[in-house]
Amino acid sequence: MKAFSYERARSPQQAAAVVAANPEARFIAGGTNLIDLMKLQIEAPRHLVDVQDLDLHRIEAKEDGGLRIGALVSNTALATDERIRRDYGAVARAIMAGASGQLRNKATTAGNLLQRTRCPYFYDTAQRCNKRAPGSGCAAIEGFSRGLGVIGTSEHCIATYPGDMAVALRLFETVVETVDAEGAVRMIPLAEFHRLPGTTPERDTVLEQGEFITAVHLGPPPEGRQFYQKVRDRASYAFALVSVAALLRPDGTGRVAFGGVAPRPWRVEEAEELLPQGARAVTDRAFRDARPTAGNAFKLPLATRTLAYVMAQAKG
Amino acid sequence: MAPASSTTSMKVSFRVNGTPRELELDPRVTLLDALREHLHLTGAKKGCDHGQCGACTTIVNGARINACLSLAVMHAGDEITTIEGIGQPDALHPLQAAFIEHDGYQCGYCTPGQICSALAMLEEIDRAVPSHVQEDLLQKAGITEAEIRERMSGNICRCGAYANIVAAILEIAEGETA
Ligand SMILES: Cc1cc2nc3c(=O)[nH]c(=O)nc-3n(C[C@H](O)[C@H](O)[C@H](O)COP(=O)(O)OP(=O)(O)OC[C@H]3O[C@@H](n4cnc5c(N)ncnc54)[C@H](O)[C@@H]3O)c2cc1C
Ligand code: SF4
Ligand code: FES
Ligand code: FES
Numbered sequence: 334m335k336a337f338s339y340e341r342a343r344s345p346q347q348a349a350a351v352v353a354a355n356p357e358a359r360f361i362a363g364g365t366n367l368i369d370l371m372k373l374q375i376e377a378p379r380h381l382v383d384v385q386d387l388d389l390h391r392i393e394a395k396e397d398g399g400l401r402i403g404a405l406v407s408n409t410a411l412a413t414d415e416r417i418r419r420d421y422g423a424v425a426r427a428i429m430a431g432a433s434g435q436l437r438n439k440a441t442t443a444g445n446l447l448q449r450t451r452c453p454y455f456y457d458t459a460q461r462c463n464k465r466a467p468g469s470g471c472a473a474i475e476g477f478s479r480g481l482g483v484i485g486t487s488e489h490c491i492a493t494y495p496g497d498m499a500v501a502l503r504l505f506e507t508v509v510e511t512v513d514a515e516g517a518v519r520m521i522p523l524a525e526f527h528r529l530p531g532t533t534p535e536r537d538t539v540l541e542q543g544e545f546i547t548a549v550h551l552g553p554p555p556e557g558r559q560f561y562q563k564v565r566d567r568a569s570y571a572f573a574l575v576s577v578a579a580l581l582r583p584d585g586t587g588r589v590a591f592g593g594v595a596p597r598p599w600r601v602e603e604a605e606e607l608l609p610q611g612a613r614a615v616t617d618r619a620f621r622d623a624r625p626t627a628g629n630a631f632k633l634p635l636a637t638r639t640l641a642y643v644m645a646q647a648k649g
Numbered sequence: 650m651a652p653a654s655s656t657t658s659m660k661v662s663f664r665v666n667g668t669p670r671e672l673e674l675d676p677r678v679t680l681l682d683a684l685r686e687h688l689h690l691t692g693a694k695k696g697c698d699h700g701q702c703g704a705c706t707t708i709v710n711g712a713r714i715n716a717c718l719s720l721a722v723m724h725a726g727d728e729i730t731t732i733e734g735i736g737q738p739d740a741l742h743p744l745q746a747a748f749i750e751h752d753g754y755q756c757g758y759c760t761p762g763q764i765c766s767a768l769a770m771l772e773e774i775d776r777a778v779p780s781h782v783q784e785d786l787l788q789k790a791g792i793t794e795a796e797i798r799e800r801m802s803g804n805i806c807r808c809g810a811y812a813n814i815v816a817a818i819l820e821i822a823e824g825e826t827a
Contacts, residue, residue: 339659339676339722365718368679369699381676383723409712413778418786429781433803434770436700438712439719569781569802 335377342384345545346516351382353514353543360384360545362405363439365432366448374458375449375465389547392416398553399506404443404546408432408498411442420554423578426561427501433570443546446499446509446526449537450492450596451572452481463489464534478628480574484620485595490534491626493593494527500592501561501578503600506552511544519544527597537596557582560643563592564635575632577639581647585609589640591619594632612641663727665690666734676722681705683721684731692732692761696805703804706762706769707731713769715803732761735768743824744768747817755808763804767818770800792822 342348342360352358358380361367370376389403392414400416411417412428432440454460454472461470473481473491482493507523527538540546560579565571576592587608590600604619616637623633662671665688672687681698684690684707693716696704700718707716708730736742744764747753754760774796777789782799790796797815806814 334677337676339720361720361723364720364723365700365715368718368720372698381720385723409773409778413776415787418779422786425779425786426781429779429783433700433703434773434778434800435703435706435713435715435766435803436718439714569799 334371335374335379337379337381339381339383341386342382343386345384345387345389345512345547346514348382348384348387349512349543349545350514351380351543352545353541355380356542358382358543362441362444363407364444365436365439366444370449373456375456384545395550400551401510402442402549402551404441404548406442408437408440408442408445409434411498412437421501421505421551421559423501423504423559423561423580424498424551426559427497427563427576427578430561430563430573430576431497442498442549445496446523446546446549447538447540448496451495452492453477455492464492464530464537467533467535474626478626480572480593481626481629482595483625483629483632484599484623485529485597486624487530487532487534489532490530490596492530492534493595494537494597495572495593497561497563497573497576497592499523499527500576500590500598501559502549502551503590503598504559504578504580504588505555508550509546510548510550511540511546513541513544518547520550523549523598524600529596534596555580555588557587558647560646562639562643564639575635575639577636577643579640579643579647581608581644589615589619591636594620594636608644612637612644616640659722661722661725663724663729665729666731672721674721676720678721679717680707680709680719680721680724680729681716684716684729690731690733693765694758694761696758696762701805702759702762703766704759704762706766706804708765708769711769711772713766730765732765735764742768744817744821747820748814751813751817751820752810753813753817754806754810759804759806759808763801763806763814766801766804767797767814770797771818771822773800792819794819797822 359378361381389405391403393401408428412425418425454462460472481491509521511519557580563573563576573593578590581587590598601619604615607614694704696702698717700715705716736745783790
């Protein structure tokens with residue numbers, strides 16, 4: 334690890350001001366992603382602002398029937414909250430399908446949204462990687478791409494957003510609340526939060542340097558049964574090859590988001606309208622513009638089959 | 650802890666196995682290295698140093714965490730329990746005794762992490778923390794083999810003693826509920 338200085342934040346705005354003023358500063362929450370990357374010198378901040386003392390550990394009911402989840406609520410606490418288990422079961426399921434008990438105890442709601450890709454070339458500093466070292470090229474496109482993205486990618490980067498929770502959050506009207514150094518609050522729909530790589534894959538999200546997440550808002554719980562189905566190389570403690578979050582109503586309509594396939598949780602509203610026609614119709618539309626590699630083309634039929642499995646469960 | 654900033658070293662105090670400890674550390678030192686290298690509590694092990702194996706599992710303020718993915722300076726004021734605080738050779742914790750009885754290890758490298766993880770895991774079930782294998786999210790999970798296997802998946806055993814680890818955990822869990 335590179336040497337760094339360390340401080341505890343006193344308020345969200347103060348934290349934002351420190352990080353905004355210093356391009357080499359980072360927030361640290363649970364630390365489970367940032368410290369991992371710092372050990373590999375993929376991230377090398379010179380200053381850390383530890384936000385754990387901030388009063389952002391609560392889940393509050395909102396007047397519209399939704400919830401405001403503090404940025405520091407742990408993954409374990411969120412999945413255990415009775416309102417989440419009852420009304421947003423797909424979110425609880427997605428969280429419990431990710432990482433391990435130990436990691437979920439430390440992982441925070443905001444940190445989870447901001448976890449970086451698991452592309453093996455991003456992790457190997459001897460390799461070319463536009464996300465880690467802009468302009469160096471992408472070793473994955475001609476390399477081992479089994480785990481990487483099939484859609485929303487670019488010729489500069491084909492990495493996926495690896496997380497589970499955010500995929501389930503896409504089923505609801507989820508909005509990310511941030512504050513900046515001046516105290517200005519911004520409400521960013523989760524749909525627009527993660528960026529597609531284009532020519533600048535080094536930027537994962539639309540956040541500005543120093544913009545601090547204070548909360549994640551969930552819309553009121555919609556009607557229908559909720560599912561989160563994750564397919565991975567082992568039964569537990571592995572990232573998704575493909576995952577499906579779904580909200581399915583008895584009349585055959587619903588909402589669907591896919592994980593493990595794109596640089597952001599992948600939800601296509603026009604594809605959802607085809608749900609009554611079956612899984613194949615939905616994935617044909619959702620992945621119409623897919624550009625898989627030879628190594629990851631299997632994800633397309635896998636996505637169809639995973640959705641079909643979920644739809645069969647909804648009927649059963 | 651008062652907000653502080655330093656590039657060289659910082660004071661941090663926490664309690665380890667009930668004893669107050671004060672250390673002067675480079676902020677880069679992980680909780681795991683603080684325990685092992687500075688306090689010479691070598692029970693918690695370094696397997697991967699990247700959150701992938703669970704050998705470093707330590708209980709902090711009642712919750713199991715990977716001590717390798719946490720900085721020591723982030724733990725000011727915390728209550729930390731390591732395997733040394735759970736039992737000693739002349740006064741074994743019932744779960745340690747059950748690991749011996751069931752051959753819950755071969756080399757023993759993963760064992761301190763397995764035991765810390767299992768004890769905190771049983772409390773998680775008690776607090777209604779759900780799991781991936783639970784059918785009904787609104788019911789408290791039972792203590793079954795499937796639940797234990799899923800909830801312990803963050804603890805890898807290179808020797809493959811899993812069946813015996815599960816047997817040891819089941820035995821003390823049943824003892825507690827009986
Ligand atoms: C072995 C292993 C397996 C895993 N498996 C899975 C899995 O299967 N599925 C899955 O979804 N995840 C998995 N994870 C990832 C894990 O979920 C993330 O590491 C975790 O959610 C990150 O949260 P954190 O609070 O620890 O983030 P940190 O490491 O503290 O922070 C991550 C990033 O977010 C920034 N940040 C944190 N809080 C804020 C804030 N409030 N505002 C602005 N920026 C902020 C930090 O600056 C940093 O850049 C795994 C991790 C490991 C190590
Ligand atoms: S896919 Fe993206 S993250 Fe992976 S090597 Fe290419 S540029 Fe880097
Ligand atoms: S040493 Fe911490 S998880 Fe492996
Ligand atoms: S007993 Fe050897 S690693 Fe588990």
